[in-house]
Amino acid sequence: MGTCPSCLKEILIKRHLILKTLRQWFYDRGFIEIQTPVSSDTPIPEASIDLFEIKDEQPRTYLLPSPELYLKPLLCQGLKKFFSIGPAFRKKEKGRLHLPQFTMLEWYRAHADYTKLMEDCQGLILSAWKVVSQSNDPSLRYDNHIIDLSPPFEAITIHDAFTRYAGWDPISVRDEERFDKDLVFKIEPSLPRHRPVFLLDFPAWAASLSRLQEKNCQVSERVELFIGGIELANGFSELMDPEEQEKRFHYENKKRRHLGLTTLTIPSAFLSSLKGCPPSAGMALGVDRLVMLLTNSTHIRQVSL
């Protein structure tokens, strides 16, 4: 809840305008909207996500941390462009940018890779800002910075960002703990604040569901968008190899065991649905965070009920 009731009213109206604009942006480009269930007994095993378990359900059923499980298989059903906007659940995530229940926009494109997703982000965010600000001025004020939203956004590879700001290269050196810490404490604070920035080409080990680059299998085709110090969206060219994906799921489960989390059943229906899928790309964007950015709110609670 916001700190004052009148702010909440204004924010809810702006939030509505943002949602309406996002949907319209996708409709205008031939996307269809999909509604996905919010629970499953075979969620995608990811080491870093703690799941809410639904009590008394048999077999063990969880609230989903993203709609990916239901959306990605649709690419093989012949759907080429689709999106969903809905709730996502992640246990124990609470902070200025985190809520255990938040709203996620996720979209997929067949016959496209992550560079197309970057283009989408630019268009989506600028059009949402134009509606909220009721002007054509691409400059946005957030957290005492003026941010120029006009495309193209800046793009920095993980290799360049880490070499420049952290003094090492996570593509050639595998140190997952140091990678997370340096990303938060060294890279994020060093990224330019007056422009949106794409951070791309993550180490292969830091992208469980992403395709690897053809020219360099140490690098995954994964991208994250940062605006005003907020990590706003994450996307990648989708891995469509069921065997490779299964191996990675086992690895994620191994990490979960190590962290004291329950291991999850390998989602076999999801794996077999990848067979014969066209090359595709998908991206997820935190809707609450986008509303924060476009309403100059400092805490995620201010923009959610």
Added chain:
Amino acid sequence: MPLLVKRPIEIDELFLIALFTTIFYLHQKNRQRSLINVYESSDLRKGLKIIIDGAPYIITDFQFSKPGKGQALYRCKLKNMITGYTMDRTYRSGDKFEPANLHEAKMQFLYNDATGFHFMDTSTYDQVTLTPEQVGDAKNYLKDNMEVNVLFFNETPISISLPTFVELEVVKSDPGIKGDTATGATKPATLETGYTLQVPLFIEEGNILRIDTRTGEYVERVKTKG
């Protein structure tokens, strides 16, 4: 030593010794675990008191961060509740913390001498002694029979907290120079505790003053005595 038989230890004896040692060790470990109620990283928040390297710390600032697809990081600013030393620490999911067992008791200040500052619990008549370092600046405001809160860590007193305002008598202050009425003009005055501070010119010896213990400054004259 006629009772000790000198012979090599048999292998089955060795086995029994090892077995008992292991059982004893596991028992102790289990006891510790069941006795201590443990915090996890996700329990960390501002104001929480935890033990680090045997000392009680309070979390004065807290921030949750989580890189996309990465592990959660819990950034804490921590203050040592005994020394006041502050530090930054970052914790990860899976880290465990022991809660600091702290409690406060209302106590009366009795006196101070070479061994320290002595306080008494008015209901149990228990007495405790704190060092001048533990009392800190509060010594400027302590007078006999004053009620304060004493903070204990595992039954050991570690610090005191005073009421925000205390009333103390002026024992020495030279008269203000007549005619000097410029606003804000002050002079030094010494209180019954030995503490010297700046007061307005109209204050005289024997006056009772209200002092703000947070800043150590004069607030107002409560009454004129004598």
